[in-house]
Amino acid sequence: MSSSYGSLLPSAARSVLSLCRPPLRQAPMAPFLAGFQQQTRGFKKGKKEKKEKEAAKKARKGPRDFVQKDLKDVEQFALCDAMRYIRAFEVGRDPAVTKYEVHVRLKTKRDGPVIRNMLRFPHSVQTESRICVICPPGSRHEKEARAAGAVLVGEQEVFDKVKNGQLEFDRVICHPDSLEALNKAALGRILGPRGMMPSAKTGTVVEDVANRVEMLRGGTVYRERDAVIRLPIGQLRFSPEELRDNLRATLNQIKKDAAGLNDRITKEIYEVVLSSTHGPGFSLTGEFQSENSPDTALLRGM
């Protein structure tokens, strides 16, 4: 062994080693290991670095698709059973805060376009979204906006209220005909910091006011992140039928989005998980009820 590392070490080091040989003999392990390691390091250096580079390249690319776990190992639930458990987990929570959520797992590639869209539920998830509409008083749009459920409609009366600090709404929509009056009223200072100032960029200056009001009242924005779409889907007081309607609407919309993306890209729904604000996630079978699930009338209210 001594000859092997002797030949590798520079002559100066060799002489040093031979100088302190007696103490080293007592602990032969340390120099042996050190010499051995030096040898391998020098010997393998070129090849190893190349390999590492290749590995890094591969790792950067990764697999093309998201890994899909086999759903055979997952216990799945009918909608009513999942709701029963979730309602038990959410007992005593603030009903205004707790929501049912749905997580839709997609079968998709890692790269490529993602689904992002807006959706209107048959049963509105947010109840407290109050909308103000600015449009010429006495016009057709005023009637439509009121019919669609806007809280406050008008032009001058809205401006007066805002200036007095009475902001009894969460969103503001403006009709293009009233845009000039709005800009004159200089409400930007009050509405701006709250993110409520209407502008064409945010889509809050629109011709079809009534439609927009309905969209905003029941609409939810969703997008795909890491092959999962997550969105709130209902209030905890919903009955199973209401939740089923919302769920069906969501899945149909997602399917439509996936079909409309591109011919070459296929996205499929792989797993649907029902969860809630504080509860765990329950993978759904797609059935509405199982034999031992309770009566649907019991699964509503608080």
Place this chain on the structure above:
Amino acid sequence: MVNLFKRMRKLKSRIVNIRIGTGAAILPTPTSATPDFPAITRLHLTYARKIYNGHQGARHFWRNCLPRLKYHNPGVPMSVKQTDDQEGPAALTIYFAERASKPASVTAAAAQLIDKHAPAPADSEKTTVVDVRNLDYKEIWNKVMNVTGAQEVPATPEEEAEVKRFEQMKEQSGRDRVRIAAIRQAKKDQERMLQIARGEVEKLKQL
């Protein structure tokens, strides 16, 4: 996505814990009501945010027993109000259809509590307020069972086996954690020793 095995183990241990345990009982419904124990229509719990002055048990009751009660009685509305008033009452209001049960009228006479956060009873409902201050959650549960006449749901052998299995897994994972920690520590020690040894050679070279 989380490892499926991990995900299922966590979910299953949580839901079996909701099906059985303290508070897993069926309250009298209109069909199963007896003259002594009329049907329960609603429950409301009020307690203070912190545990001082005996509010701990009430919170534990909410955490442990109420989900199980809700699971076995999905149709009974249950609400919880958390107050900031530490001196205020910790009270469980039970709403009976038509009239209160016999034990309920006895406890109500003794307690004389008024819970102003509880929702007002309907015309046909009678309420009883149970004082739950300074009580353990198990004691609260015993009181509730006495007053309402709830029938406990016994665990099936499969459920018991499942709970046992999860407990064994928990123990095993504790042992494994120790074992793996030892292996990792040994590896670290080895590397440190090598580092020191290498440093010695460097020193020798410089001499």
